[in-house]
Amino acid sequence: MPVNANRTTLATVARLAGVSVATVSKVVNGRSDVAPQTRSRVQELLHQHDYVAPALRRTEAGARPTIEVQFAGDLRSYTAEALDGIVDAAAEHAVSVVISKPDRAPHWARDLVAAGRRAVIAVTSVYTAAHLDALTRAGLPLVVLDPLHLPHSDVHSVGSTNFAGGLAATRHLLSLGHRRVAYLGGPASAVCNQARMHGYRAAMEAEKTPVPRSYVRPGEFTYQTGLLGTEALLDLTEPPTAIFAGNDEIALGVIETARTRGLRIPEDLSVVGFDDTLLARMASPPLTTVRQPLREMGGVALRTALRLADGEKIESHHIELATELVVRNSTAPVQP
């Protein structure tokens, strides 16, 4: 596999130096057929742009190409399942996977290049603008798995069809006769949450079912949001008979608040989650949820990262895999 060519940096330096990329490449590779003045100008610019020489980037004999996977906070069920997909795909491609949390050290991205990393995969949006900038300057390809925010078109990302998932979850509840359906979601600013919520709205509108303002509650993608949001929803004068939760953790909070209020799920309240992590499969009752193919998404992220590291052009900067409704025991026809 060719060494990551650090293409962006080489092209930038060529442009600034007023020479061809081939000339810059000659300087980098220590070839003698470059005028001394050109050589020193190019070397200066390479230094300014944090270019890391191939000698430093090349991994030694026996070492596999290595991808760095970064995640923030705790390694939860969701991240773990995506990571599992990355590890399996990496084994197929004889690639090593290093895992870490984002670093704030100034030479962070350069250090990754120097340590032989070929590319970085970020699980959800863990980087600041400064991080992204450092990666670009170091010429290190990045793939974001399930971005929370709308990625720049120069960042590659892998997600799932959140809108279609929201639509399917809500249609399922409507088909069971529910009309008082609420959405208890994640951060209002997160694009994946917006897409799920708009899928919900689209399904409700298609059935000409009004959505009271109080039925749409943003929060965090946490159990706590599920607990407290359900309290608020059940305190309404017209409480919902069904709740579409923005992810499985929120849905587990819904189940627990229902229990403490003496409501049975699904007889008295239906709930649908999102993600289909092991939390959904082991909930009581087992959770009807929208499956994100997390393992497959991890595999696509790994393969995209490798293609970028090889200097390939990727057909689209964002790819979405299909979500799928998985019906279990937390949803039932509305009580007459």
Add this chain to the structure above:
Amino acid sequence: MPVNANRTTLATVARLAGVSVATVSKVVNGRSDVAPQTRSRVQELLHQHDYVAPALRRTEAGARPTIEVQFAGDLRSYTAEALDGIVDAAAEHAVSVVISKPDRAPHWARDLVAAGRRAVIAVTSVYTAAHLDALTRAGLPLVVLDPLHLPHSDVHSVGSTNFAGGLAATRHLLSLGHRRVAYLGGPASAVCNQARMHGYRAAMEAEKTPVPRSYVRPGEFTYQTGLLGTEALLDLTEPPTAIFAGNDEIALGVIETARTRGLRIPEDLSVVGFDDTLLARMASPPLTTVRQPLREMGGVALRTALRLADGEKIESHHIELATELVVRNSTAPVQP
């Protein structure tokens, strides 16, 4: 940090060649003050023992020391939390963590050494005897986190006080007035399961509470074992009023079977889990469980692996961290 000295191999080769370790070391380091005949005999033996020269093992400038963490099967909640502890400790020590699943390739362990790995951490018992043998021959230190089977005294391992945890869980149930307490556990052959079960037996005996044969059921550490085992226990003529489950996944299966039979937890049936993964915190009701300090265990495993890689002698080949009972809402006084 000194390069892993591959001490076992050097000592073995020295013994077989009838020379001192210092002489073998001279051969390895290319020193000239060794008789040619001795040199070739030692080199032949080093080759036979899969010795990897330091030149191949040394990582390049800029690369951090790297530890390989291996786990089998899916990256579940339990493994993910231990891994999280390893990653945090690795960041503190400026060490990189590569994750993978065990490989069956013949040169597996040698390849890890050649790729610059300083040590291996296995999360639970993932290795065959052949794996262990290959690691020993490659001189690669190994630490097993929470071994399922009694580790050899030449394998280093980190676990938790399973017996004390089983004792605490059962005493808690006894203190709530339960006398019909069952143990629904993992594999009968797993030492951690045996320790939990004997903790349970010890607590029952101390209270002179008989344990019917049918009250102790081994299985797997899975939700499925919880579902089916609870069916069997509740079908007994004298069903238990409380179940101590061998881990949290089993406990979630207990909760679900209780629900399908119309039994309320904790009013009609108390249940205690083991591990305190996020599954316990998000169960409905939140699970009373025995906490294994998984993150801390991961940190100890990482530090032990680094000390072994540095050639340090570790005070004990097995270390256990304390378990702790966490009382939540799945246990209540026995019904009169």
